[in-house]
Amino acid sequence: xxxxxxxxxxxxxxxxxxxxxxxxxxxxxxxxxxxxxxxxxxxxxxxxxxxxxxxxxxxxxxxxxxxxxxxxxxxxxxxxxxxxxxxxxxxxxxxxxxxxxxxxxxxxxxxxxxxxxxxxxxxxxxxxxxxxxxxxxxxxxxxxxxxxxxxxxxxxxxxxxxxxxxxxxxxxxxxxxxxxxxxxxxxxxxxxxxxxxxxxxxxxxxxxxxxxxxxxxxxxxxxxxxxxxxxxxxxxxxxxxxxxxxxxxxxxxxxxxxxxxxxxxxxxxxxxxxxxxxxxxxxxxxxxxxxxxxxxxxxxxxxxxxxxxxxxxxxxxxxxxxxxxxxxxxxxxxx
Amino acid sequence: xxxxxxxxxxxxxxxxxxxxxxxxxxxxxxxxxxxxxxxxxxxxxxxxxxxxxxxxxxxxxxxxxxxxxxxxxxxxxxxxxxxxxxxxxxxxxxxxxxxxxxxxxxxxxxxxxxxxxxxxxxxxxxxxxxxxxxxxxxxxxxxxxxxxxxxxxxxxxxxxxxxxxxxxxxxxxxxxxxxxxxxxxxxxxxxxxxxxxxxxxxxxxxxxxxxxxxxxxxxxxxx
Numbered sequence: 001x002x003x004x005x006x007x008x009x010x011x012x013x014x015x016x017x018x019x020x021x022x023x024x025x026x027x028x029x030x031x032x033x034x035x036x037x038x039x040x041x042x043x044x045x046x047x048x049x050x051x052x053x054x055x056x057x058x059x060x061x062x063x064x065x066x067x068x069x070x071x072x073x074x075x076x077x078x079x080x081x082x083x084x085x086x087x088x089x090x091x092x093x094x095x096x097x098x099x100x101x102x103x104x105x106x107x108x109x110x111x112x113x114x115x116x117x118x119x120x121x122x123x124x125x126x127x128x129x130x131x132x133x134x135x136x137x138x139x140x141x142x143x144x145x146x147x148x149x150x151x152x153x154x155x156x157x158x159x160x161x162x163x164x165x166x167x168x169x170x171x172x173x174x175x176x177x178x179x180x181x182x183x184x185x186x187x188x189x190x191x192x193x194x195x196x197x198x199x200x201x202x203x204x205x206x207x208x209x210x211x212x213x214x215x216x217x218x219x220x221x222x223x224x225x226x227x228x229x230x231x232x233x234x235x236x237x238x239x240x241x242x243x244x245x246x247x248x249x250x251x252x253x254x255x256x257x258x259x260x261x262x263x264x265x266x267x268x269x270x271x272x273x274x275x276x277x278x279x280x281x282x283x284x285x286x287x288x289x290x291x292x293x294x295x296x297x298x299x300x301x302x303x304x305x306x307x308x309x310x311x312x313x314x315x316x317x318x319x320x321x322x323x324x325x326x327x328x329x330x331x332x333x334x335x
Numbered sequence: 336x337x338x339x340x341x342x343x344x345x346x347x348x349x350x351x352x353x354x355x356x357x358x359x360x361x362x363x364x365x366x367x368x369x370x371x372x373x374x375x376x377x378x379x380x381x382x383x384x385x386x387x388x389x390x391x392x393x394x395x396x397x398x399x400x401x402x403x404x405x406x407x408x409x410x411x412x413x414x415x416x417x418x419x420x421x422x423x424x425x426x427x428x429x430x431x432x433x434x435x436x437x438x439x440x441x442x443x444x445x446x447x448x449x450x451x452x453x454x455x456x457x458x459x460x461x462x463x464x465x466x467x468x469x470x471x472x473x474x475x476x477x478x479x480x481x482x483x484x485x486x487x488x489x490x491x492x493x494x495x496x497x498x499x500x501x502x503x504x505x506x507x508x509x510x511x512x513x514x515x516x517x518x519x520x521x522x523x524x525x526x527x528x529x530x531x532x533x534x535x536x537x538x539x540x541x542x543x544x545x546x547x548x549x550x551x552x553x554x555x556x557x558x
Contacts, residue, residue, distance in 0.1 A: 132417035133347050136438040140353035143442045144360070146511055161439055181421045192520050196441050199517050209522035223419065 010053065017049050078103055121171045128168040135161055155200040162197075162234050166295060169227055173302045180221035180307065187259055188214045190222050191248050194229035198237070205237050205244060213249035216257045218326040224303050225324070228311075229261070231296040232322050236263040238292075239285055239320075252328075256310075259324040268315040276313060277301040339453055340364040342383035344374060344400065345415070346392050354387065357442055363449075371395075375403055383410065385453060388432075390416040390423060398430055405431040411452045415440065443518030465500040467558060470544055472500050484542035492535050494519050495528070499548065499558045508555040532556065 021042055028038050071080045081099040139157055142150040172179060191214050195202065202209065236246055240263070247262045268276060272283035279298040286292030297313075304311040310325030341363050345351045351367050358365040366381045368374050371394040378386065386404070390397035401412055411434075414427040419437040427435050434448050465472040471480040477488045479496065488496065498515045499507060509528060516523050523531065532548060539547045549557050 129417040132438040133350065136417070136440065137347060137349040137353065139439050140350060140357065140442065144353050144356050146508070146514070148510070151510065157439070179421065195520075195522065196444065196518070199441075199514075202522075203513065203517065203524075206524060208524060211520070211522070 006057070013053065017045070021045055078106055121174065124167060124171045128164050131164055135164070151200055152204065155204045158198055158201045159234075162230055165227055165230065166299060169224075169299055169303065170295065173299060173306070180224055182219050182221060184217060185220050185222045185225065186217050187250055187257070190225050190229065191259075193222075193226050194233055197226070197230050198233045201237055202233070202246070205240060207237065207240070207244045207246050210245070210247040210249075214259070216250045216252060216259075218257050218328065220307055220309065220326060224307055225309070228300045228303060228309075228324070231300050232261055235296060236261070236265055236320070238289060239263075239265040239267075241265050241319075255328055257326045257328050259326070261322045261324075262319060263321075264319040267317045267320055268313070273313065273315060277311075338362070338364045339384040339457070340366060340381065341449065342378065342381055342386045343367045344386060344392065344397070345389045346371065347389075357446075361446055374400055378404055378408070382408075384457065385449060386410060386412045387415050388412055390414060390418060390427075398426055401427070401430045401432055411456050413445075413448060413452065415445075441518070443515075465497065467500055467503040468547075470539075470547065472496050479539065479542070481539075481542045481544050486538040486542050488535070488538065491516070491521055491523065491531050492538070494521060495531055496535060499556060503558050506551050506554050506557045512556070 024045075025038050025042060028041065029035075067080075067084060070083065071077055074080060074083065081096070081103045084096070087093055087096050135157055139154065142154045142157070188211070191211055195209060195211070233246070237244070243264075245264045247260075249260050249262075251258050251260065266285060269284050272281075272285070275281045276283065276297050277300075278294070280294040281298075282292040282294045286294065301311055304324070308327060310323070312323045312325070314321045314323070341358050343351055343354045343358070343365060345354065345367070355365040355367055366377075366383060368377050370377070371392055374392075374395065388397045388401060392400070395403075397414060397416070401414075404410070404412065412432050413434040413436060414423075414432045415436050415438065416423065417438040424435045433452055436445060436448060464474065469481060472478075472493070473480065474493065474497065477490070477493050478485050479488060494516055495512060498512055509525060513523060513525065513528055516528075536548055539545075547558055551557055
């Protein structure tokens with residue numbers, strides 16, 4: 001509230017009192033009182049009026065400032081109606097009730113949306129589990145009857161599987177609960193697992209794989225890391241150049257183990273590099289390749305943040321290097 | 336040779352049939368449950384060496400079945416399921432499951448799990464050596480023996496020969512061999528396979544096995 005508003009809300013009281021004062025003055029003058037007496041009475045009235053207005057304004061300001069401060073300090077501000085004291089003034093009480101009603105209807109909306117969201121999430125998770133049965137059946141059919149066509153179908157099935165995984169992890173990354181389990185994980189197992197998940201895709205595209213230097217053990221959730229690697233391998237195949245190569249290695253630093261994945265693909269432009277983890281960002285490469293969604297790397301970043309893994313991407317035009325940095329607490333080894 | 340019998344408890348008919356094909360093709364005897372109201376009776380009757388158990392089943396769930404089976408038998412049980420939550424994995428272990436594999440699984444991983452579980456529970460079944468026309472492949476020592484002469488092999492060469500010995504007398508398409516090698520974490524391509532085969536041939540002819548591996552034009556290799 002500013003001064004202009006203050007004055008405006010004062011105006012009715014001021015005008016009424018002035019009118020009263022004027023009427024009294026005329027009445028007194030008509031009754032034969034001296035001008036001095038009238039001025040004195042007027043001055044006393046004005047004094048009492050000003051003191052009253054000032055005291056009331058001060059009190060009111062204090063009350064409203066407190067309310068404002070309380071609201072500002074509250075994290076969920078819509079709950080202010082629950083926290084404030086019930087006001088005593090009649091008009092304040094009306095606002096208080098309005099606030100209460102608004103809060104109630106909003107809370108209902110929010111909880112409805114939460115419920116819908118949770119149900120949708122559960123549906124998605126269930127759907128992913130359901131769809132795995134036909135994928136498994138199709139895989140088995142193809143693997144039991146090997147042929148070039150079956151291998152091509154298997155490569156497509158790997159893509160389908162990667163997309164369904166993406167859906168599942170997207171749904172999971174949305175909610176705050178933790179649903180991962182940290183255990184001792186041999187990075188070579190995860191790398192070999194991720195390669196196996198993309199075996200036919202990699203073979204179809206003639207990707208040469210090197211995994212000789214993957215040795216370390218870290219503490220993390222293997223399923224999540226495998227999912228992240230799957231997305232990265234998918235990208236490496238999608239943005240490959242001729243004679244594609246993919247090299248996995250690990251290196252140790254003081255309190256870090258880094259898993260490095262290098263490809264010799266088309267790389268990422270300097271301008272795009274800082275933005276690749278943004279949701280929906282496809283960049284120059286993405287625009288030239290139809291199936292870019294801008295979700296894969298965004299999800300990788302989110303999952304890495306949750307697991308406390310450092311995720312970095314480097315590209316110098318002649319390929320891309322992805323670094324996954326795992327914290328190593330040496331203390332753990334002594335226990 | 337004494338065949339291990341593996342029981343498939345899985346309600347999807349295609350997966351059930353294909354799993355049986357896969358197991359039969361890999362030297363196991365397989366049995367499947369068709370009546371899901373009498374699974375326990377079927378298990379008692381068949382008394383398999385290992386069970387592949389789905390979790391979501393008509394009638395009783397895989398978890399219930401597992402704990403029921405555990406009341407009378409200690410046979411290895413592998414849970415095979417589409418759900419990959421940690422909760423399910425934990426439950427399966429608590430109830431006495433021996434392994435937990437999520438769909439869509441790789442047949443190679445499934446077969447490896449089965450083999451290692453059978454080995455752990457029933458001991459090594461056969462000698463780790465393969466015979467074909469007088470040539471003996473020793474897996475433990477990475478050696479191939481013919482007459483009195485021996486040749487040392489590299490890791491890749493053992494794997495390739497193992498596959499050929501396992502399919503002795505049949506034509507092995509190059510792609511199938513490469514598939515098998517990838518399943519064993521050897522990521523070779525077609526050219527590397529040719530190089531390896533040539534090296535194996537040199538080693539074999541040095542110990543008197545000439546033309547042991549024959550090339551079938553446009554089809555693959557055969558011993």
